[in-house]
Amino acid sequence: MEIKTEEYTVLYDxxxxxxxxxxxxxxxxxxxxxxxLELLNTAADQQSVMLTLDxxxxxxxxxxxxNTLTKFVINIRKNKKPQLVVVGFEKVAWQVRLLKNLxxxxxxxxxxxx
Amino acid sequence: xxxxxxxxxxxxxHKTEYLSIGFSPSSIPLKKRWRNNGLSADFIADYLxxxxxxxxxxxxxxxxxxxxxANELLENAMKFSEESLTHPTRITFHLHxxxxxxxxxxxxxxxxxxxxxxxxxxxxxxDDLNDLxxxxxxxxxxxEGSKHSGLGFLSMACDYGAKxxxxxxxxxxIEMESPITIVTTxxxxxx
Numbered sequence: 001m002e003i004k005t006e007e008y009t010v011l012y013d014x015x016x017x018x019x020x021x022x023x024x025x026x027x028x029x030x031x032x033x034x035x036x037l038e039l040l041n042t043a044a045d046q047q048s049v050m051l052t053l054d055x056x057x058x059x060x061x062x063x064x065x066x067n068t069l070t071k072f073v074i075n076i077r078k079n080k081k082p083q084l085v086v087v088g089f090e091k092v093a094w095q096v097r098l099l100k101n102l103x104x105x106x107x108x109x110x111x112x113x114x
Numbered sequence: 115x116x117x118x119x120x121x122x123x124x125x126x127x128h129k130t131e132y133l134s135i136g137f138s139p140s141s142i143p144l145k146k147r148w149r150n151n152g153l154s155a156d157f158i159a160d161y162l163x164x165x166x167x168x169x170x171x172x173x174x175x176x177x178x179x180x181x182x183x184a185n186e187l188l189e190n191a192m193k194f195s196e197e198s199l200t201h202p203t204r205i206t207f208h209l210h211x212x213x214x215x216x217x218x219x220x221x222x223x224x225x226x227x228x229x230x231x232x233x234x235x236x237x238x239x240x241d242d243l244n245d246l247x248x249x250x251x252x253x254x255x256x257x258e259g260s261k262h263s264g265l266g267f268l269s270m271a272c273d274y275g276a277k278x279x280x281x282x283x284x285x286x287x288i289e290m291e292s293p294i295t296i297v298t299t300x301x302x303x304x305x
Contacts, residue, residue: 026152026185028193029261060152060178063186067254067263074255093175094182097273104248 122279
């Protein structure tokens with residue numbers, strides 16, 4: 001399952017239980033982010049044990065994008081599955097902060113900084 | 115009538131490096147104009163880079179912070195300006211030795227004014243902005259119908275250590291029956 005535009009791609013690969021985000025998330029609000037949230041929720045529904053969310057290729061995320069990811073993480077907390085691993089770059093300060101914020105909402109989240 | 119809230123910094127004399135970009139209200143739909151926010155934010159961040167010295171990671175960090183703040187301010191102005199007014203939106207970016215300061219001035223629709231004033235009250239009254247930030251995330255997750263996240267200013271303050279203030283000015287105009295409100299937002303980031 002994939003969403004691909006000029007600005008970003010979101011790829012869900014069921015075989016490796018991973019969603020990979022690349023590019024720049026600068027959409028204008030909840031409605032515009034709905035397809036991305038839907039893809040993330042579908043991946044979480046299908047992967048009952050573990051899901052990896054790879055954000056390393058994300059170059060920019062606006063506040064509506066933060067809202068989308070926090071909604072997704074709260075949804076996982078409610079469903080109590082799957083175990084979520086979020087991957088970011090240690091050198092990219094905003095990715096480190098985002099992972100910390102997501103972990104505050106979902107203490108079981110594994111933040112993997114590379 | 116003028117009202118000031120939060121850590122508002124008055125526009126400074128143009129004695130330091132600065133950049134100012136203006137947008138006139140036009141008939142181009144919001145969706146088409148949206149891309150301009152990112153382009154303008156990139157432009158401001160690239161402009162800053164010209165004057166930056168330091169480790170590549172530190173420059174990348176301040177560049178990202180500047181792009182984030184500029185983009186959020188422009189997005190807010192696009193979303194909440196009064197479309198029927200001819201008042202332009204203007205963003206100014208001042209570069210100082212130890213900080214950068216943004217000012218953005220735009221009209222605000224009367225329909226949005228109460229909600230925005232309530233938001234500002236919660237923001238400046240908060241004992242712990244990080245707590246308010248998390249509460250807003252939780253509230254958004256519960257409210258499927260919310261169109262706007264309300265996270266922009268909170269993320270600027272909590273994730274980027276920004277100091278934020280607002281100035282509201284109301285004017286009588288010939289164009290509109292009721293007075294119009296121009297809000298100027300100031301955001302400063304330590305370098």
